[in-house]
Amino acid sequence: MNGRGALSRKSALSVLAERLSAALARPAAQQPCWPDAERANAVIELLHEADPIVTPAETARLRARLASVARGEAFLLQGGDCAETFAGNTEPHLRANLGVLERMGDVLAEAAGLPVVKIARMAGQFAKPRSKTEDARGLPVYRGDIVNSPECTVAARTPDPHRMLLAYAHAAGAMDVVRKLCAEGIEPRVAQVVLAGARRASPVGAWPFPDRGRPARPSEIYVSHELLLLDYERAVLRPDSAGPEPRLASGLAHFLWIGERTRQLDGAHIAFAELLANPIGLKLGPGCTPEEVVEYVRRLDPHRTPGRLTLVSRMGHDRVRELLPPIVEKVAASGHEVIWQCDPMHGNTRTSGNGYKTRHFGHVVAELAGFFAVHRQLGTHPGGIHVEVTGDDVTECLGGAAGIAETDLPDRYLTACDPRLNGDQSVELAYAIAKLLR
């Protein structure tokens, strides 16, 4: 590099460092208050030395894949646990969740006649935003294994910065497993629902039984998590000069998204995401106006890069047809080529009669039906879905072909945060979407 190149690289880096400090100085919602700031800083310093978990080449490949989704040439399937846990970070669990993505991807690819880009909520989905600061017992809420423990004691719920090191180690270990499984081949999850019962109860007319899998084959799967805990996210960043302006590449995931509770336009999360070279997602709940969305698009996709920004609507099954069209119209008129993705889970969370946080399979399908109908009407590409699913045989969401009822919820309600579709419900959902796509 000649002297002038080195100088301009140095000044680009110092501009980025200044912008990063300014972003982090903004108000940040949903951050834990570490009881010992010195200990937290020591952990952050250690994490600064950590190796990236994902490579720039992988993230660049995902950028190219997402550009094709934005252009309507591919479909995006994103899914996994609401909250990963350290105890659940095992090869069988990772394999089961990837097997669900694999099977859903097969069904969707065939129905859409398009390649499916798969992104797992995996290898770092350890931080949770919460709607309250205290639980029913008056204890600080559980904020994900990266912050505290769900156990019901004050000590367990006190944020512990050391957990960020554990989260990094677990994420790195999970990524090794993901790479190994992708190379070896992942066997698609096959639905286990009994034929007769399924035919009776299934809302999906085209539910084909028996659900036949195929042999495992190598797969391409990217990893993602919510860009939430800024003390963690700020630690593993590398300069990236491949794009239209110098940015910082997160070494912690290929794809990061900003949640519904941290999308304040003047807040730290949006300002932080502006600096990232990774593709970015943004959740949009029912309170979001079309004007706000145009401002997000301007800030997060300043160079009009197809697929740079994924807008994830999660409006609820009863509001999507009313709330989504003005947002899509305004963004389409702005000329930015975003990905339209539907999260049919978070706008449909309810408490069951027996006190479980749950979602009904029928509401999940209904929000997706609304999402596809809106895009069909407006002539835009319904680019993908973002779902909370597991290959484990849990009983957390109601309905589906097996007819999970409220009284079944206590059987295997294992989630650390939100209710997930189990393996059968997830495959059934893929068939329901296949019907909508046709």
Ligand SMILES: O=C[C@H](O)[C@H](O)COP(=O)(O)O
């Ligand atoms: O995925 C996350 C949840 O939807 C979010 O943490 C809110 O959950 P809560 O209402 O139980 O706090």
Ligand SMILES: C=C(OP(=O)(O)O)C(=O)O
């Ligand atoms: C918290 C989540 O979603 P949202 O921000 O849309 O509520 C999530 O995806 O787990």
Ligand SMILES: [Mn+2]
């Ligand atoms: Mn969730």
